Amino acid sequence: MALTIYDISKKAGVSIATVSRVLNGSDSVKASTREKVMKVIEKYDYTPNAYARGMGLHSLRTVGILCADSSDLYLAKAVYYLEQELHANGYESLLCCTGYDLADRQSYIRLILSKKVDSLILVGSHYVSSVDEENEIIREASKQVPVMLLNASYSYPNVYCTLCNDYASMFEATSSLIRAGIDDILYLYDSNSYSGTKKLSGYKAAMKSYKLADYAPYVHYYDGRTDQIEAITDFIQGIADRGTRFHGVIASDDPLAIGAIKYAQQNGLRIPEDLAVIGYNNSMLTACCMPELTSVDNRLENLTHQLVQTLIGVLSGQEMPTESVFSGKLIKRATTP
Amino acid sequence: MALTIYDISKKAGVSIATVSRVLNGSDSVKASTREKVMKVIEKYDYTPNAYARGMGLHSLRTVGILCADSSDLYLAKAVYYLEQELHANGYESLLCCTGYDLADRQSYIRLILSKKVDSLILVGSHYVSSVDEENEIIREASKQVPVMLLNASYSYPNVYCTLCNDYASMFEATSSLIRAGIDDILYLYDSNSYSGTKKLSGYKAAMKSYKLADYAPYVHYYDGRTDQIEAITDFIQGIADRGTRFHGVIASDDPLAIGAIKYAQQNGLRIPEDLAVIGYNNSMLTACCMPELTSVDNRLENLTHQLVQTLIGVLSGQEMPTESVFSGKLIKRATTP
């Protein structure tokens, strides 16, 4: 059995209150007493029981991070940045990977709320549904702690959003291809999440603004896992085989774009002359393929930094902006003319 | 303030013990009572405080997962599989990303032990040092809970290891290149961890066994982040520029191999004719590059499955093997002859 504060107090010849004070850095402990206690603590390598602290303490300086899939390149990076930022600000984080299923996500939110976290960070827009009934869990959570959304927007008390203007980014990406003379642009997406919807709207709006309103045959939803490039390539090959002609591809995530590059190579198409490709998220994959992939950088590092700053502000009682929006940037590489 | 079990008991007209019994699925509650209580619980959306439960309960069916960097493709996937497996077995997981620094890793281990986890899973061999003093933290942890190592081996009571035979895999990978007539093989690695050391030994042994004992100039350590392909390419270019000639590259991780492919393309080298490349981990990157990357699959899914099975066994008091070793497999693709 692990040592308790009683054991330490006995060995140090002081009361448990004094030990607790030493542990919590109270300044009303005599230096010599503090030293004496510290020595015992170190000697026996005592660690206070976090659950007991959780009972006594008001805040454990812990925030819950939920993300659907930690093996997704983009989400993983987001989580990584968040943890770094939080740690740097003296907060611990509890990470749960919920999967994409709605019910699972909800039960995980309950689970992590029960751990007395000071806040909840929902990473990725999968957590905000376009069906508002499904957002009940967010509203509920926001009654207990501030809820931070990364890459999604939801207007509700005690919910703070940090996101990139995906609509504008996708509008710009699409426009850039059209201006380069390409008007048959395949749009590939893999999610109907908040940002997924925004991106699609951006594409549609750009097409319309150039009088290319007949984009319906170009829009395709891929519902497999995005870590299987081959399946994505097959998916695109299928679209081509069914007769759709296209000279540009815009994808809502880099892996889909990589699939397009593979498709081009399989079919002897030159990039970007015969097929221009634009990805999204500017992940490390952009540097793995050949030619290197043009992609939209959506400022993940800025986003996570801002999110944590907002969180710290909220937790310390300051009035903070409920929505912080950044602008993405199209990083041109070799897959576009 | 969140509701407590007292609030619920009052509203349901029963004692807190009954509410607790309902919550914990005890079978000594009358069906009608159970229903009455459940209704109140659902109506008010009550969630028991995890810290209070942690005090009363013996086990929270929670295991701590530590990994150095959740944004590393391989580690992220490992974590993902582990969480799935654990969840499927009725266990929750707490994930902490510790970074690669020794002191940080140790403080995180202490942190997560204080959360009363039933076990500790250390993902990746970074946690086992070749300097045994640095492993004190593992020995210490193993006194409190079973410690599970993924991809590392450490012989100590209450420590269970699940790993791949990286030595043999690397021996085989290296041999396959030598048999194909390539004897100037660059070896790139990015870690001196347990498995990093094993891999390197495998390479060296293979070279020696073919009388190529003068491998020293070929062995290079890269100490940057592996998500920056360009830096890796520069690194390899630097090696070439300093006069080392090579017709093969074997890397301890796929990103390093991708860097080699990039290097070849920059220099107009044909793959695999002028340069053969083998990666490690068989990640999604193998499908992103062109030509597609030959890589060693180290059976991550099998490993994680076995690890969790062993863990479940240990926690239920069974006698389990302290070391489970799998064999990796060289997946031949287009970067090798």
Next chain:
DNA sequence: ATAATAGCTGTAAACGCTTACATAAAAGAA
């Protein structure tokens, strides 16, 4: 020398739950 004050330390209640034990109610046996 005595009173007032400041600086430390200890005592005990509270946190929200689980569970051993006690007890009441219901059912079965005589």
Next chain:
DNA sequence: TTCTTTTATGTAAGCGTTTACAGCTATTAT
């Protein structure tokens, strides 16, 4: 009917901390 057993529920102690409050000592002021 009465006694015994079973079933369902309640009571209260305990889990390991934090912290308000009380109390003791050593100063300082008078």
